[in-house]
Amino acid sequence: MTAATEQLPLEIVEYTDPLCPWAWGSEPVFRRLRAALTRESHVRWRRVHCILFDHDDDPAPDPAAETAWYARYVEDISGHTHAPRALRLSRVAASSWPAALVAKAAEAQGAQGADRVLRRLRESVFVLGEPADTPESALSVVSGVPGLDVGRLATDAASPEVLAKVRADHAEARRPVPEVLSVHGSASPHPGAAKETPDGQHRYALPTLLVRGAAGHRAVPGWRPYEEYVSAITELAPGLLPSPATLPPAEALARYRTLTEPERVLLTDGGPWPPAGAVRVGTGNGPLWLHPEEAAVHPAVVPSPPAVPH
Incomplete structure (x- = not known):
């Protein structure tokens, strides 16, 4: 890299959803990665909320059967990731939009507050078993986050500006880079090939990290070990990533x-x-x-x- 390109920012885009079990299982590695990058002022970490449970999803003909199936699905994923899962899941989330709007609105109150809000939203389904899938439940589950102005959060989450941001996230998630349309050679139980949507598009699998720099980009889709993320970052910015303490x-x-x-x-x-x-x-x-x-x-x-x- 030249002296000029060394000063250009490195952007890490996290394609995620507050209610996604694979994203929940990736939290340990992502927390470690963010901690390693904390002092790097020229690194920008940006979250894109992809909307796992969308408005155009067909309602289940048998909600109880769907919930039982989904609980087994989450249990299987937690067997790979070792992440907690709820003792009892009350239902499958009806929509990711309320949680995504609250998570996006929280970004206006600082990075630490946004991290804690997103964490609570994840815990709503994978610890409490009550997915934050309505505006009321999403605001309620985050209401005790220290330092959070919940009144402002409620106003912001219902605003046209935040809705526009999440709509932009939704659209961006459905423009995946070509290399994730098919993924080969990974031993991961979730290698992360892009998912086909009901309207024939594709969206990023969750989670996916896209690392962008002056030298190009690298995509790390699905559930991956820490070392794969380090490799993607150091390929674009050699020597950037310190050993996390x-x-x-x-x-x-x-x-x-x-x-x-x-x-x-x-x-x-x-x-x-x-x-x-x-x-x-x-x-x-x-x-x-x-x-x-x-x-x-x-x-x-x-x-x-x-x-x-x-």
Whole structure:
């Protein structure tokens, strides 16, 4: 790279959905990757909400049977990713739009707040078993996030500006780069070939990371190990990615607020676990650990407040 191109930004685009089980299972690796890039001011991480459960999906003729099938599907995925799954799933999400609108609106309140809002939305389905698939439930499940202005969030999530942004995400997700239309040679149980949509288009499989720089782009679709993301980044920006520093358990839990067992392994330095005051929430596939301040407001421990009117 020349001195000029070294100064150009590297963009990492995360194609995701708050209610996607493979995206939930990729959280440990993505958290580790974002931590490794925290000090790189010329790296931009952007999320595109692809809308897994769309308006044009046909309603299930037998909702109970569909829920039972989908619970088994999530259980199978969690067997690969080791991510928590709800002890009981109440239903299959009716729509991803409400959660995507809330997640997108939260970006106006800062990156840390947006991360925590998205995390709560994921936990709504994979820990609580109650997918945040209505405006009311999406706002309710995030209402205890520290520092979040929930009134502003409700107003922003219902605004034409945020709707336009999510519509743009929806369209962008349906313009995948050619190399993900078919994926070969991967040992992953979810190699991430683009999915055909009901109208004959294709959208990115979830999750997919697209790394863009002056030297081109690299796509890493599906569920992949950390090293594949590192390789894609270093191909475009050699020497950019530092070795991520793990944190002592108490510091990691304070930073991330909630940690799954795979995240504990990837993000902590292996010190004594659990940290003092950590609250354990049982799931169908291992615990979710909460920081004590998070446990005081988390809907897995305390009832959610009434939905915010909008």
